[in-house]
Amino acid sequence: xxxxxxxxxxxxxxxxxxxxxxxxxxxxxxxxxxxxxxxxxxxxxxxxxxxxxxxxxxxxxxxxxxxxxxxxxxxxxxxxxxxxxxxxxxxxxxxxxxxxxxxxxxxxxxxxxxxxxxxxxxxxxxxxxxxxxxxxxxxxxxxxxxxxxxxxxxxxxxxxxxxxxxxxxxxxxxxxxxxxxxxxxxxxxxxxxxxxxxxxxxxxxxxxxxxxxxxxxxxxxxxxxxxxxxxxxxxxxxxxxxxxxxxxxxxxxxxxxxxxxxxxxxx
DNA sequence: AGGATTTGACCCTA
DNA sequence: TAGGGTCAAATCCT
Numbered sequence: 001x002x003x004x005x006x007x008x009x010x011x012x013x014x015x016x017x018x019x020x021x022x023x024x025x026x027x028x029x030x031x032x033x034x035x036x037x038x039x040x041x042x043x044x045x046x047x048x049x050x051x052x053x054x055x056x057x058x059x060x061x062x063x064x065x066x067x068x069x070x071x072x073x074x075x076x077x078x079x080x081x082x083x084x085x086x087x088x089x090x091x092x093x094x095x096x097x098x099x100x101x102x103x104x105x106x107x108x109x110x111x112x113x114x115x116x117x118x119x120x121x122x123x124x125x126x127x128x129x130x131x132x133x134x135x136x137x138x139x140x141x142x143x144x145x146x147x148x149x150x151x152x153x154x155x156x157x158x159x160x161x162x163x164x165x166x167x168x169x170x171x172x173x174x175x176x177x178x179x180x181x182x183x184x185x186x187x188x189x190x191x192x193x194x195x196x197x198x199x200x201x202x203x204x205x206x207x208x209x210x211x212x213x214x215x216x217x218x219x220x221x222x223x224x225x226x227x228x229x230x231x232x233x234x235x236x237x238x239x240x241x242x243x244x245x246x247x248x249x250x251x252x253x254x255x256x257x258x259x260x261x262x263x264x265x266x267x
Numbered sequence: 268a269g270g271a272t273t274t275g276a277c278c279c280t281a
Numbered sequence: 282t283a284g285g286g287t288c289a290a291a292t293c294c295t
Contacts, residue, residue: 271293271295272291273291273292273293274289275290275291277286277287278285279284279285279286280285280286
């Protein structure tokens with residue numbers, strides 16, 4: 001690795017770290033400012049909108065910086081395709097494509113967080129499945145999803161869903177959900193019709209792999225009828241889904257956004 | 268017919 | 282070199 005390359009890489013990482021620190025400070029500021037405002041006032045709504053916009057903006061910056069770090073590896077991959085690919089047209093298409101979307105290899109994309117849940121698909125975003133694999137030594141296959149806005153808006157967020165191995169043969173199925181990459185897509189603002197009513201607590205999130213320190217929390221949860229399994233899930237507000245502030249930022253959730261519910265069903 | 272899912276192959280990373 | 286993430290053709294579904 002050349003000196004120039006390594007210095008570019010570390011500069012990007014420093015910038016990402018600084019932006020993430022700013023986001024943490026932003027949340028502190030949010031908590032300080034919001035309680036002092038009348039929640040019904042236009043001023044409070046404006047302040048929340050401003051916080052939201054800043055969060056969205058920083059998410060995009062982080063995504064671009066992460067792509068920048070991967071540019072050289074991506075160039076190598078294009079070169080490999082050019083010399084080993086089935087034909088030159090295919091390589092050309094890949095090259096054109098990667099100019100737009102960056103590195104497709106997820107291992108270079110930052111791991112945002114993970115949750116253990118009974119309802120792995122109800123996380124407020126629309127996902128498109130692009131693969132499924134049996135992982136060695138695992139009892140259940142792993143499914144791969146990318147944000148449904150990956151084409152339209154170039155959102156690079158992905159997630160993997162894998163059923164946990166249960167000991168004791170309990171009837172409850174638990175899933176590990178790992179999130180990668182920041183969402184840069186805009187939500188459409190449509191409340192999912194499956195959200196029938198709200199209740200309190202009894203969320204399906206069983207365990208967070210880190211302590212939940214998200215401060216954009218209200219305690220409402222949403223009961224959701226799953227079409228294919230006819231199970232009634234109780235899904236928390238998105239902020240309870242998040243394992244940490246970073247993930248809250250990645251999914252761009254604040255208390256002012258009601259959750260959108262994915263229509264996905266279990267694979 | 269077009270979108271979603273499945274599945275085997277490809278290939279990157281550790 | 283094995284494991285696992287992604288691609289893309291085949292297949293399914295609406």
